[in-house]
Amino acid sequence: MDLTSKQQAIQAIRDAKRMLLVSHEDIEGDSLGSLLALSNVLKKIGKEVITVSSGNLPNIYNFLEKREMIKANLDGVKDFMIFLSEEEAKVARLSYKLENDRLKIVISPKSGNFSPKNVSFAYGDFHYDLIIILDTDALERLGAIYRDNTEMFYKTNILNIDHHPNNAYFGKINWVDENASSVCEILVSLIEALESEHGKIIDEEIATFLLLGIMTDTNLFQNPATTSKSLTVAAQLIAAGGDRDLIAKRVFQTHSYSTLKIWGRILSKLDSYPAIGLVWSEVKKSDLDMTGADEAALTSAINNLLYTTEGAKIVILFCELNDSIKVSLRSIEGFDVEAIAREFGGGGQEKTAGFSMNGLELEEVKRIVLKKIREIILGQASPHPES
Numbered sequence: 242m243d244l245t246s247k248q249q250a251i252q253a254i255r256d257a258k259r260m261l262l263v264s265h266e267d268i269e270g271d272s273l274g275s276l277l278a279l280s281n282v283l284k285k286i287g288k289e290v291i292t293v294s295s296g297n298l299p300n301i302y303n304f305l306e307k308r309e310m311i312k313a314n315l316d317g318v319k320d321f322m323i324f325l326s327e328e329e330a331k332v333a334r335l336s337y338k339l340e341n342d343r344l345k346i347v348i349s350p351k352s353g354n355f356s357p358k359n360v361s362f363a364y365g366d367f368h369y370d371l372i373i374i375l376d377t378d379a380l381e382r383l384g385a386i387y388r389d390n391t392e393m394f395y396k397t398n399i400l401n402i403d404h405h406p407n408n409a410y411f412g413k414i415n416w417v418d419e420n421a422s423s424v425c426e427i428l429v430s431l432i433e434a435l436e437s438e439h440g441k442i443i444d445e446e447i448a449t450f451l452l453l454g455i456m457t458d459t460n461l462f463q464n465p466a467t468t469s470k471s472l473t474v475a476a477q478l479i480a481a482g483g484d485r486d487l488i489a490k491r492v493f494q495t496h497s498y499s500t501l502k503i504w505g506r507i508l509s510k511l512d513s514y515p516a517i518g519l520v521w522s523e524v525k526k527s528d529l530d531m532t533g534a535d536e537a538a539l540t541s542a543i544n545n546l547l548y549t550t551e552g553a554k555i556v557i558l559f560c561e562l563n564d565s566i567k568v569s570l571r572s573i574e575g576f577d578v579e580a581i582a583r584e585f586g587g588g589g590q591e592k593t594a595g596f597s598m599n600g601l602e603l604e605e606v607k608r609i610v611l612k613k614i615r616e617i618i619l620g621q622a623s624p625h626p627e628s
């Protein structure tokens with residue numbers, strides 16, 4: 242009988258000794274919570290785990306203990322080996338010493354002499370026997386860690402755990418549950434299965450990490466990802482000691498000075514086509530420089546401010562970054578913004594999507610994107626015109 246993806250995932254974890262845990266670049270609540278929760282769980286059952294995420298760790302999550310467990314880059318993915326043939330001489334003694342950035346290896350022969358032709362080099366195997374990728378729809382989204390170690394990702398078994406409907410199934414094992422609110426929700430079922438072998442694993446800290454992912458991906462149980470299942474799992478995590486109050490206060494109810502300043506600028510530039518429920522705003526590079534806000538502040542702005550605009554069906558935030566214009570899209574009722582993002586080479590989910598455009602000015606990107614979306618909305622509306 243074929244094993245389900247969940248059973249395969251448990252088997253792969255059981256068999257692995259050294260695991261690498263990664264998630265997409267510029268992590269947020271679900272990726273951060275799932276990385277921290279799973280790395281703690283795996284360490285508790287005696288596995289060696291390295292956790293890496295390329296890009297920035299948003300300041301908003303500074304309150305989390307063990308946040309520093311997540312490294313920005315990976316070092317030493319495989320060994321470099323030096324071989325010495327004993328055909329011409331036998332080794333009597335070996336010593337080594339580090340001298341000014343140079344490792345000096347001294348090999349004393351019993352008799353005869355070694356020569357350079359007796360020496361050869363090779364690489365060892367990659368250090369990890371399993372790579373677990375969380376909350377990531379495609380390998381490219383991993384950012385620098387993937388670009389710098391592409392060979393390792395092709396030569397190591399990958400366990401892909403995600404909830405994005407457009408996931409590229411890049412793993413050897415793909416546990417993709419589109420109905421889950423978050424990867425953290427999926428992990429609860431994984432951890433319960435591990436608990437049946439290892440005894441109780443979930444503690445208050447792990448429960449808090451998992452709850453963070455569910456609360457952020459459901460936008461505090463307000464968006465459509467909030468299902469009865471996600472609420473049940475969240476209740477279970479709260480019962481296990483997950484600190485709902487801490488997350489609500491630190492992630493949702495406390496805003497830094499720089500975040501409030503950038504929100505002010507975004508609100509002052511709010512614009513709309515009220516007739517078709519299209520609302521947008523923009524952020525210039527100078528706004529970011531002057532307020533010191535990070536990208537997490539922009540995500541919270543579109544999720545919390547623009548999303549609440551009365552009558553809005555689609556909200557858009559145009560953001561001028563160093564070398565591109567980032568366009569974030571949210572759909573409020575019955576409109577697939579992922580399809581729009583795909584037209585511009587981006588991706589996401591039905592209600593949350595985005596893309597970037599290079600080589601164009603902010604005004605030009607706005608003109609092109611707003612025109613396209615207007616056409617799509619009017620085109621969709623035409624069979625059932627609203628008076």
Ligand SMILES: [Mn+2]
Nearest residue numbers: 271376423424
């Ligand atoms: Mn997620």
